[in-house]
Amino acid sequence: MKIKHYYSFDESESGNMYFKELNASNWDLLRTNEKAGPFSIEREINAYEQNCDSSQAFKDAARIICRLLKQYNIKNRLVSLGCGKGIVEWHIKRFMPELYIKCTDYTSEGLKLLEKVFISCNEFDVFDMMADKDYESLRQDDTVLMFRVSTEFSLNQWKEIFDKIYRGGVKYIVFVPADILTLPILINEKRAFFSNWLRHRKNTFSGWLYSRKEYTKIFMGTGKKPRYKIMHSEKLGHTEVMLLQRAE
Secondary structure, eight states, X not given: XXXXXXXXXXXXXXXXXXXXXXXXXXXXXXXXXXXXXXXXXXSSHHHHHHHHHTOHHHHHHHHHHHHHXXXXXXXXXXXXXXXXXXXXXXXXXXXXXXXXXXXXXXXXXXHHHHHHHOTTOXXXXXXXXXXXXXXXXXXXXXXXXXXXXXXXXXXXXXXXXXXXXXXXXXXXXXXXXSOBOOHHHHHHHHHHHHHHHHTTOOOEEEEEEEOHHHHHHHHTTTSSSOSEEEEEEEXXXXXXXXXXXXXX
C-alpha cells in the first residue's frame, strides 16, 4: 500500500511561494529562509544546538541507531544521504563522538549553512541520490544512513537507489522511514488534505508514504533477489529503525 503525501506550507515558510511539489531549489529556499520555521537552518551555533537538543524524537532515534551500531560492532564511516538539518546526525555525534560522520544533501546552499553550525560533523558534500556518479564517493566499508527521506522517491526510484548502493558494495544501511503507512495514518493524511482544502491552504505534493510491505519491495531493488535484508528492526513512534545488511 502506498499513497501520495501532501503538506501545506505557510506563506512565511515558503517565502510567499506556493510550491506545487518539492524539488532541490524549493528545499534550498526552505532551508535558507530564516522564517521557514522547522525547515530553516539556524544561523548561530548556539541556536542550532539548542534546537537539536530539544528535538526528542530525533534524540530517541539517534539513541537506537547508536545502540545498534555498537551491538553489531559497526564502526565504519557513517554517510547520511539527505541529511536535511542534520539533527539526528548531531545527536549521533554526541552519543558516539568517535564515529566519523559525513552529511550529504542535494540542497547546496542549505548544506553550506549547515556546515557553519554543525561544527562537530567531519565532512559535508552535495549528493544527488538519483545521480549515478555521486555514488562513486561511497566506499564499501561505509555505513549509509537514510533518515526520514522515504517520501522523496517513487517505488521504482527507490529500487534504483538500492541497486546503486548495492553495486557500490556497501554492507550496512540504517533506514528510518518518515512514517510507515497504516490505516490510521492513511485516514489522518486524507483528513489533513481536505482540511487544508476547506481552509483554502495549498496542498503541496511532498512524495509518497509506503506500508512496510512496500519497503520490503524497495529493498529488493530491481532484481529478483533482495539487495538488502532487514537485520534488525525496532519500532519508534509511527516508524521503525531498520538496520539492513547486504544480501550476498
